Amino acid sequence: MKKKKILMISAGILILLALGTAAVMAVISSRNDRLLAGYLDLGNKYLVENDYEQAIVEFEKAIAIDPKQPAAYEGMARAWFSLGDTQRAVGIIEEGIEQTGARELKELLAQMEEEAALQSAAAAEETQEVRTVEGTGAEGVGAEGGEAESPEEEVPPLFPEELDFGEAVSQVITGPDYGIGIVSDRKAVIVLKDPALISSYLTNRADSDKDVLEHEWAVFFGNEGSRFNISITTWAYAPGEEEQMSAAAMQSNLWVEEGGGNWGNILDITPVIHENWIRWTVVIPDGYEFSFMDITESHSEIYHIGME
Known part of the structure; x- marks a missing residue:
């Protein structure tokens, strides 16, 4: 009798524990559902507001809670696609298909691949309409003045397909050795082709004046209102303390023309x-x-002191 009573008490305890565990799991599940819904709502809100970076953050949080949620993969892919990174957008969709098998993701993947193909075709068709501007012989940042030498023969601009922009661009401007791939009003990928790089360059030369420009690879761009250049440069900060330096070790900056021949460094890139x-x-x-x-x-412009 006593043994039977003990067994009944034990069974009761197990039932209570099971009920308690189920209740806790229900609370956790309910909380996760609320968080998931909140992250998805925020992600979609940021998408509508064109705040794609923040949308990606929210969709990543949603996937962390529920990796089987197709809407999170779709939202994140659309954000990356809007940022011009078609390759990453496709990768997100493929991951979502692997995790969920959702038909809507397969359909979205087909749409994105078709859109990427159309963009590439459009870029190729615009080759003949590419806006190009011949170099004016303007001086590089910090370079000493002097008349520009006339080229012996005009070099035609590059074709857009000759340049690797690394992401989708909507319009391309090219010159003889560079291309500006426009992603949006405020973003572009700029490529300087065949820069004739060597392993290292002599800097702080003994025959350099202090703060004179010694090496430069630059692309200038702008309009009547604003002029910028993106460049890798090195300057003779300590003439005589000669050292070899690779292009990768030099400073790389975005500059803006400030007037009077002066340029201001506004961003390290x-x-x-x-x-x-x-x-x-x-x-x-x-x-x-x-x-x-x-x-x-x-x-x-590509400039090396002593090699004019």
Whole structure:
């Protein structure tokens, strides 16, 4: 009798524990559902407001709670696509399909791949309509004045397909050795092709004057209202303390023309350096009234002191 009573008490305890666990799990599930809904709502709100970076953050939070939620993958992919990164958008969709098998994600993947193909075709068709501006022989930042030498023969602009922008661009401006791939009004990918890079360059030369420009790879762009250049440069800060320096170790900056021949450094931008090209992703900071769509002049400059 006593043993039977003990067994009944034990069974009762197990039932209570099971009920308690179920209640706790229900509370956790309910809380997660609320969080998930909140993250999805915020992500969609930011999408509508074109705040794509913040939308991505919210959709990532949603996926962390429920990796089987197709809407989160769809929202994040649309955000990346709107930012011009079609490759990442497709990767997100493919991950979502692997996790959920959702038909709507498969349909979205097909739409994005078709849109990417159309963008590539449109860029190719615009090749003959690319706006180009011949170099004016303007001086590089800090370079000493002097008359520009006339080129022996005119070099035609590059074709857009010759340039690796690394992401989808809507319009391309090219010159003989550079291209400006416009992603949006405020963002562009700028490529300087065949910069003739070597492993290192002599800096702080003994025959340099202090603060003189020694090496430069630059692309200038702008219009009547604003002029910018993106460049890798090195200057003779300590003439005589000679050292070898690679292009990757030099400073890389976005400059704005301030008038009177002066340029101001407004942003450090780390380039991607390849043996056959240099690529910068440039986003114009707030406070500057400029749109890449309004570029009316552009040219490139490569300068090495003593090699004029």
